[in-house]
Amino acid sequence: MTTPLESAEPAVQAAGPADERPTSRGTLQYALSKAGGALFSIAMVLVGTFFVFRLLPGDPVRNLAQGRNMTPDQLDLERRRLGLDKPLIDQFLNFVGDTLRLDLGTSYEYKRPVIDLIGERIGPTLLLTGTGLVIAVSLGIWQGTRAGWRHGSRFDRVSTGVSLLLWSVPTFWLGLLLMMVFGVGIGPIPSLFPFRGIESVDAPDGFGYVLDVASHMVLPCLTLVAVVYAQYLMVMRSSLLEEVSQDYVTVARAKGLRDDEVRRRHAVPNALLPTVTLVFMRIGFVVGGAVTVEYIYTWPGLGQLFYRAIEVPDFTLMQGTFMLITVSVIVMNTLADVVYHLLDPRVRSA
Amino acid sequence: MTETQTTAEAVTTTRPTLLEARDLHVEFSSRGRRARAVDGVNLAIGEGEIVALVGESGCGKTTLARTLLGLERPTSGEVRYDGNPLTYTSKALKTYRRQVQLVLQDPTGSLNPRHTVYEAVAEGPRIHGLPDEQDLVSKALSHAGLRPPDRFFLRYPHELSGGQRQRVVIAGALALNPKVLIADEPVASLDASVRGEILALLLRLRDELGLSALVVTHDLGLAWNIADRVAVMYLGRIVESGPVEQVLTAPRHPYTQALMSVLPESPERVVLTGEPPDPTRIPGGCRFHARCQVLASGKAAEAGVHTRCRTEPLPILPATPEAQAACYYAETTTP
Ligand SMILES: Nc1ncnc2c1ncn2[C@@H]1O[C@H](COP(=O)(O)OP(=O)(O)OP(=O)(O)O)[C@@H](O)[C@H]1O
Ligand code: SF4
Ligand SMILES: [Mg+2]
Numbered sequence: 001m002t003t004p005l006e007s008a009e010p011a012v013q014a015a016g017p018a019d020e021r022p023t024s025r026g027t028l029q030y031a032l033s034k035a036g037g038a039l040f041s042i043a044m045v046l047v048g049t050f051f052v053f054r055l056l057p058g059d060p061v062r063n064l065a066q067g068r069n070m071t072p073d074q075l076d077l078e079r080r081r082l083g084l085d086k087p088l089i090d091q092f093l094n095f096v097g098d099t100l101r102l103d104l105g106t107s108y109e110y111k112r113p114v115i116d117l118i119g120e121r122i123g124p125t126l127l128l129t130g131t132g133l134v135i136a137v138s139l140g141i142w143q144g145t146r147a148g149w150r151h152g153s154r155f156d157r158v159s160t161g162v163s164l165l166l167w168s169v170p171t172f173w174l175g176l177l178l179m180m181v182f183g184v185g186i187g188p189i190p191s192l193f194p195f196r197g198i199e200s201v202d203a204p205d206g207f208g209y210v211l212d213v214a215s216h217m218v219l220p221c222l223t224l225v226a227v228v229y230a231q232y233l234m235v236m237r238s239s240l241l242e243e244v245s246q247d248y249v250t251v252a253r254a255k256g257l258r259d260d261e262v263r264r265r266h267a268v269p270n271a272l273l274p275t276v277t278l279v280f281m282r283i284g285f286v287v288g289g290a291v292t293v294e295y296i297y298t299w300p301g302l303g304q305l306f307y308r309a310i311e312v313p314d315f316t317l318m319q320g321t322f323m324l325i326t327v328s329v330i331v332m333n334t335l336a337d338v339v340y341h342l343l344d345p346r347v348r349s350a
Numbered sequence: 351m352t353e354t355q356t357t358a359e360a361v362t363t364t365r366p367t368l369l370e371a372r373d374l375h376v377e378f379s380s381r382g383r384r385a386r387a388v389d390g391v392n393l394a395i396g397e398g399e400i401v402a403l404v405g406e407s408g409c410g411k412t413t414l415a416r417t418l419l420g421l422e423r424p425t426s427g428e429v430r431y432d433g434n435p436l437t438y439t440s441k442a443l444k445t446y447r448r449q450v451q452l453v454l455q456d457p458t459g460s461l462n463p464r465h466t467v468y469e470a471v472a473e474g475p476r477i478h479g480l481p482d483e484q485d486l487v488s489k490a491l492s493h494a495g496l497r498p499p500d501r502f503f504l505r506y507p508h509e510l511s512g513g514q515r516q517r518v519v520i521a522g523a524l525a526l527n528p529k530v531l532i533a534d535e536p537v538a539s540l541d542a543s544v545r546g547e548i549l550a551l552l553l554r555l556r557d558e559l560g561l562s563a564l565v566v567t568h569d570l571g572l573a574w575n576i577a578d579r580v581a582v583m584y585l586g587r588i589v590e591s592g593p594v595e596q597v598l599t600a601p602r603h604p605y606t607q608a609l610m611s612v613l614p615e616s617p618e619r620v621v622l623t624g625e626p627p628d629p630t631r632i633p634g635g636c637r638f639h640a641r642c643q644v645l646a647s648g649k650a651a652e653a654g655v656h657t658r659c660r661t662e663p664l665p666i667l668p669a670t671p672e673a674q675a676a677c678y679y680a681e682t683t684t685p
Binding site: 246247248250251252253254255256257258261266269270343344345346 | 419421440443444447448451452454455456459460461462463464473474477478506508519522523526
């Protein structure tokens with residue numbers, strides 16, 4: 001038999017060396033180091049963009065000419081105007097300098113500064129994809145929470161099934177389907193929503209204009225939400241499932257916490273963490289817009305601009321939109337890291 | 351063996367019962383089959399008494415503990431607290447939660463990683479709307495040996511050691527000023543060096559606060575060290591119970607004997623044969639008979655009980671403090 005315990009228990013459990021509280025300085029440092037990493041990535045994007053777009057097939061000047069007959073002199077002149085006759089290193093330095101000054105060059109196709117084109121298109125894109133993101137995230141979190149909480153229930157099976165089905169449908173196909181049914185109208189279904197552009201030609205002013213734009217947004221937004229909300233639902237559902245099986249949930253129940261309070265106070269906030277991270281990473285892509293959806297519904301956004309740039313091809317425009325999209329993804333990923341850090345005390349002091 | 355334990359035994363018999371399981375059954379249906387996880391248990395925990403519940407993995411200890419806490423509803427039988435059967439209305443349960451509290455094996459999982467120590471300990475008082483929250487939290491932390499308490503308020507669980515975390519969990523239970531602690535393997539996931547501390551803490555809480563405890567464990571040495579009484583569980587039932595020094599120095603049930611024989615001090619080791627117990631297929635007769643070394647060695651046959659061992663179900667042991675064993679062979683050797 002083992003000897004009975006002597007009261008070896010120390011009277012005081014001093015707080016010990018871990019006494020310094022993790023401070024906000026820790027978070028700031030973390031944010032700065034992340035920002036440093038992001039700057040490095042952006043620099044790499046600049047380098048990458050410069051070389052990739054100069055290695056692409058086709059002579060930009062000839063592309064610019066678009067089959068129009070130009071004399072060699074004219075081509076030379078054009079080449080010099082674009083700085084293509086200088087050594088590569090000078091070209092690169094010029095490129096970096098211009099980019100930093102937000103001078104992204106002039107579009108071959110539209111004959112206007114790329115930055116102006118982006119400026120015009122970014123509003124509609126942010127409006128459409130931002131609204132879509134908010135709806136998809138809310139829908140996903142709401143359904144994911146319910147499905148995870150009542151794991152295996154009818155609601156769980158139906159909502160998970162439907163969202164995954166929509167997720168697996170090609171955007172193009174779903175977009176066209178919705179356009180046919182609710183836009184053009186089929187059989188007894190009248191044309192319910194406009195499906196071309198962002199506003200009507202005869203759009204009224206003031207509040208009427210807001211309504212007009214809103215009605216134009218319905219179908220593209222619906223398409224966007226339908227194909228992406230599954231990922232928020234699934235992340236929320238699985239992380240909630242994980243939280244619900246944790247011992248602290250049992251402990252809270254044993255203390256008398258009601259089920260809905262257990263969900264609100266413990267399970268959902270903790271399960272939201274991975275979802276929030278995912279959302280931030282997605283915000284980066286919002287800027288890029290939804291190329292397919294914008295194309296189908298002729299939405300005057302960045303996605304369509306990018307599509308057009310590839311179709312032409314318009315290298316300066318492609319390069320500009322490409323850089324914008326990559327940089328916003330990098331920035332948002334960095335923000336996602338920092339937000340995660342702020343929300344989770346475990347990582348915060350690590 | 352020692353004087354303290356003799357007095358403990360004397361007290362055992364006179365302690366009024368606080369928490370009791372009466373003919374408790376808990377069944378689960380798993381893949382279409384009924385698992386009788388708790389299959390007829392009588393168990394009483396007296397005021398200020400520490401009872402150890404021992405038994406191998408899967409025998410139903412956690413299920414019994416959860417049912418005693420009201421986290422699981424019994425299929426039949428009842429849980430009684432302070433003489434009254436537990437009812438499962440949310441109001442009655444909420445009142446009950448202040449009396450009986452829970453400590454789990456893994457302190458890391460038992461604490462919400464995003465709640466500070468203060469929030470964790472204050473949760474109980476907040477749920478029940480108790481006044482002087484901060485005072486309660488300070489007192490609970492001090493009782494649990496975390497002093498000075500305010501130095502721990504803003505800590506997060508990951509900043510503490512395993513032993514300190516378990517103290518926070520215990521403090522969270524103590525903040526409700528309960529009468530009974532149900533501790534499911536409270537030290538099994540801790541470093542050997544801090545196990546003694548946590549056990550000593552439980553003993554001190556009993557002495558200082560008069561707390562009763564049911565300590566679930568599969569460590570007999572631990573049961574010996576802290577319990578007044580021990581109940582040995584096998585396949586959903588208590589097969590032997592009684593004062594700890596009696597049961598553990600002179601075990602009467604072959605299953606207890608087999609458990610004891612794996613201790614390093616034991617002269618010879620009994621190796622149990624047969625399939626591990628499965629609560630979906632509880633054998634008839636004595637539920638231990640397929641693995642019983644006494645039956646296998648022919649000693650039961652010598653005593654003439656072997657047929658009963660195989661065919662006749664044993665009665666459920668009552669909730670008495672005295673030593674008792676559910677075994678036909680034991681009955682013949684000790685009157
Ligand atoms: N919710 C449940 N649903 C189905 N079966 C369950 C459930 N909970 C427990 N069981 C089954 O009941 C039996 C007893 O489980 P329990 O957890 O009570 O054992 P235990 O003695 O605590 O084991 P351990 O020492 O491993 O913790 C096991 O066979 C287990 O599979
Ligand atoms: S009743 Fe028979 S089978 Fe059961 S433990 Fe006793 S001797 Fe073994
Ligand atoms: Mg268990």
